[in-house]
Amino acid sequence: MDTALVIGGTRFIGRHLVEELLAHDYDVTIFNRGNYDNPFADDDRVTQVQGDRTNDSALEAAAADVNPDAVFDCVAYYPRDVRAATEIFADCDAYVSISSGDAYGREEIPKREDETPMRPCTTEQETDESGDTYGNRKAEGDRAVVAAAERGVNAMSVRPCIVYGPHDYTERLDFWLDRVLEYDRLIVPGDGTNIWHRAYVEDVASALRIVAERGDPGEFYNIGDRRLVTLQEMVELIADVADADVELVHAGPRELEAGGLLTDDYIFYRDYPHVLSTAKLAALDWESTPLEEAMARTLEEHLKSERDGSEHDPGREAEERVLDILDTL
Incomplete structure (x- = not known):
């Protein structure tokens, strides 16, 4: 894969992801509303397209203009976001959505992708904007990834635990x-x-790239410090x-x-x-930073x-x- 579209890309995880992709010789386009300073404004290797990811027409235009091999969705906060993106980017080599360890619906140690059940999500929760339904919405987004893979889309998701590292605006x-x-x-x-369990942000970025390159459609991959x-x-x-x-x-x-x-x-x-098990991701030759x-x-x-x-x-x-x-x- 040579070209990447990052939905988001200027703040915390997205910023590190762009740097990771550039370090691996991708041509990168970032798609966002332009509400925050672009740290790559002076980097001619990165193109910025402004638009609202909730506007399907804007995403469709970006898909047509960029024709990316891989799409990384850093701001899929609602199940609808994932459903729309997996339709619009159905022909890409990889679509990777950032989910969350909060998608798991049972407390157990460790939480495993193929064993620990996901949270349920009601119709009302799908569009709720409160933090109380964040995990429910992420779980439903992951179900949309599975549904897309069943249609033949190379869609996957990653599930970080709480992320830390440079440029973390959550402080x-x-x-x-x-x-x-x-x-x-x-x-x-x-x-x-x-x-x-915590995950270093540069490791999240490398995991996103590795999952796009080596992951299996319809699968989820936990990310956390080893x-x-x-x-x-x-x-x-x-x-x-x-x-x-x-x-x-x-x-x-x-x-x-x-x-x-x-x-x-x-x-x-x-x-x-x-605690999230990271064995599945490690099997793709991913490693975490000491x-x-x-x-x-x-x-x-x-x-x-x-x-x-x-x-x-x-x-x-x-x-x-x-x-x-x-x-x-």
């Missing part, structure tokens, strides 16, 4: 990066052993790459209550472990940015009250 990991850089005592909710770490281990890893001397203090629900806090106030905290290297790259870009993750901050003054109480125990 989820930025909260913990900033905490490690700013304070010498940090609260880790619970006993620090909870696990929420080596999992607990929440405490993640914070310790940040401290190691930042060369920061930080004391980590555990605080359970009773201790946090003193500051009016909950364990769920902390980003990346999850009571039940969320955690130390991934975190070092993430920290380097964080230091150049203005992001601090403050929207995820449970409140330092409240934390200080908790720490003061813990010091008296």
